[in-house]
Amino acid sequence: MKHVDTPAHPREAAPGIPDVEITLDVNGEPHRMRLDARVTLLDALRDHLGLTGAKKGCDQGACGACTVLVDGKRIVSCLALAAQYDGREVTTIEGLAQNGVPHPMQQAFARHDAFQCGYCTPGQIMSAVSLQAEGRAETEEDIREFMSGNICRCGAYPNIRAAIREVVSEVRDASL
Known part of the structure; x- marks a missing residue:
């Protein structure tokens, strides 16, 4: 310790x-x-x-x-x-990374260019990870609503939502 x-x-x-x-x-x-x-x-x-x-x-x-x-x-x-x-x-x-491998949400944010200046990105990713774990990312409206406490001054919202949708979809498909 x-x-x-x-x-x-x-x-x-x-x-x-x-x-x-x-x-x-x-x-x-x-x-x-x-x-x-x-x-x-x-x-x-x-x-x-x-x-x-x-x-x-x-x-x-x-x-x-x-x-x-x-x-x-x-x-x-x-x-x-x-x-x-x-x-x-x-x-x-x-x-979030495990054994040097970025979390799937971190990877999706990078793939979808879900950041510009990057200042809000850690908070956005942490909220997105929680949102997914809470089961509150089933619809576009859910994602908008439950991510509304995270502000992006650069306006990368469409890409942020796309990254979240991708991870939620992958997790859903893997569980089928």
Whole structure:
């Protein structure tokens, strides 16, 4: 288990604010951390563990760029305190690949050119993976509705939906 003993922010300690000691299982690896109680899960991942896939977009939970999975369910990590997730399983975009092979959703995003600037792409992929696992990607309308919390400023939505449809279709065909 890795132990990370860090102040509230890597650059400064917060006087008078209690620290919490937590263990996050991130991408299958436990990390014991001592953090300011106010540190968000997003900041713990990015600033304390160096996992920069999840992005800080709006910092208000409205854009989806910070989406990660916790116990298999998608959350916006900018609104979640790291301490809330003590002992929980967190999966980031960095943890989707298995043995160096990109996740099928990552592969489909690349095939369909489902990104332009790429800033929102990790959050889009994490939401798409969850959407598929939840069984909420059966129709074009479902995909639109359940991906609506992930904003792409470049407008790559048609390609994003095509990538999701491809993976859902492949999974459906494989189960027949």
